[in-house]
Amino acid sequence: xxxxxxxxxxxxxxxxxxxxxxxxxxxxxxxxxxxxxxxxxxxxxxxxxxxxxxxxxxxxxxxxxxxxxxxxxxxxxxxxxxxxxxxxxxxxxxxxxxxxxxxxxxxxxxxxxxxxxxxxxxxxxxxxxxxxxxxxxxxxxxxxxxxxxxxxxxxxxxxxxxxxxxxxxxxxxxxxxxxxxxxxxxxxxxxxxxxxxxxxxxxxxxxxxxxxxxxxxxxxxxxxxxxxxxxxxxxxxxxxxxxxxxxxxxxxxxxxxxxxxxxxxxxxxxxxxxxxxxxxxxxxxxxxxxxxxxxxxxxxxxxxxxxxxxxxxxxxxxxxxxxxxxxxxxxxxxxxxxxxxxxxxxxxxxxxxxxxxxxxxxxxxxxxxxxxxxxxxxxxxxxxxxxxxxxxxxxxxxxxxxxxxxxxxxxxxxxxxxxxxxxxxxxxxxxxxxxxxxxxx
Numbered sequence: 447x448x449x450x451x452x453x454x455x456x457x458x459x460x461x462x463x464x465x466x467x468x469x470x471x472x473x474x475x476x477x478x479x480x481x482x483x484x485x486x487x488x489x490x491x492x493x494x495x496x497x498x499x500x501x502x503x504x505x506x507x508x509x510x511x512x513x514x515x516x517x518x519x520x521x522x523x524x525x526x527x528x529x530x531x532x533x534x535x536x537x538x539x540x541x542x543x544x545x546x547x548x549x550x551x552x553x554x555x556x557x558x559x560x561x562x563x564x565x566x567x568x569x570x571x572x573x574x575x576x577x578x579x580x581x582x583x584x585x586x587x588x589x590x591x592x593x594x595x596x597x598x599x600x601x602x603x604x605x606x607x608x609x610x611x612x613x614x615x616x617x618x619x620x621x622x623x624x625x626x627x628x629x630x631x632x633x634x635x636x637x638x639x640x641x642x643x644x645x646x647x648x649x650x651x652x653x654x655x656x657x658x659x660x661x662x663x664x665x666x667x668x669x670x671x672x673x674x675x676x677x678x679x680x681x682x683x684x685x686x687x688x689x690x691x692x693x694x695x696x697x698x699x700x701x702x703x704x705x706x707x708x709x710x711x712x713x714x715x716x717x718x719x720x721x722x723x724x725x726x727x728x729x730x731x732x733x734x735x736x737x738x739x740x741x742x743x744x745x746x747x748x749x750x751x752x753x754x755x756x757x758x759x760x761x762x763x764x765x766x767x768x769x770x771x772x773x774x775x776x777x778x779x780x781x782x783x784x785x786x787x788x789x790x791x792x793x794x795x796x797x798x799x800x801x802x803x804x805x806x807x808x809x810x811x812x813x814x815x816x817x818x819x820x821x822x823x824x825x826x827x828x829x830x831x832x833x834x835x836x837x838x839x840x841x842x843x844x845x846x847x848x849x850x851x852x853x854x855x856x857x858x859x860x861x862x863x864x865x866x867x868x869x870x871x872x873x874x875x876x877x878x879x880x881x882x883x884x885x886x887x
Contacts, residue, residue, distance in 0.1 A: 525831040
């Protein structure tokens, strides 16, 4: 346990000297980075859809939040099957399967736009997200296996630093290709339209939703071809050995008995919930706090993600000098303060605080992921699945946030991500104390 904790927090001087990648892993690492960019694009094209469908189908915030429930619920359901695939075959197999399913999901947006029903769009999102679940369950630990364990968390932070490149692309596509195409008619005005006129309005809006997803599907197909064409194998020692059987129940018992891993899954649940709430409802917050137009709302979300992008690379640099758990504690405490400001000052200052949450979020996912998986050995692939299943927080907590908006206001509802950040802060403190206890012993 002492050795595990020492690696978790890192003897920084040792981590700094450890080779970053195994020989021959550079090209596979670069190709995997393209996957991080791709799923970042898709995830943040999806965030504005909550607002889009609320307008197009004249729904409540709670009903429209089913977009995130469907998206992240699919992540939860397919993470464990992905672990079996990775364990039985390889990370590369999992990556290719995930990309293939995501391509199919993107293609489903075409019939969804023709049928023009909310359920059909949810089916397309579910399929797309299922592919990304398999992709993420495979790509994250694959990146960690591409070099020494001592540099695994920092290596994952670097790969994840390219994810917000995709998020900014996704928000840009939504802000330029989707949001401006929304008809300005209110729910009452839509209800007064003749059925043919309403159908024409919805058709134009939903075709605007369809086009970017079809484009992303083409890009995913190109990435699939690139990865399929390059030799990419798991690092020796991570692949299943001949004659070795996977005993799921025994594996789960070992994982659940590991307090550090167990708490890490809980922290990841609330972290993803906080991230999804913060970004999904930035549009509503901007509309309520400063009366921003639809286009201006998209720009505020874009600003948040630009902060996230720059902060990711900043955090990678800082982790070369300060432990990940300490940075995580500082960022989560700051996030709680910013959420409080957003609630107490529902104006431009509060909106700037909401944008500032992206600084805090930039560190959290890969750091929780890397710390929780340290020292799991042969259980890493199923441990990775548990951390991806924790993305269920992105499905459930936006429902709480949406219901809170309906009951109170878009500004008051930022109490929900504030509470989530507090849980993650507790995990950071737990990790620091565990490290001090073991090193002292």
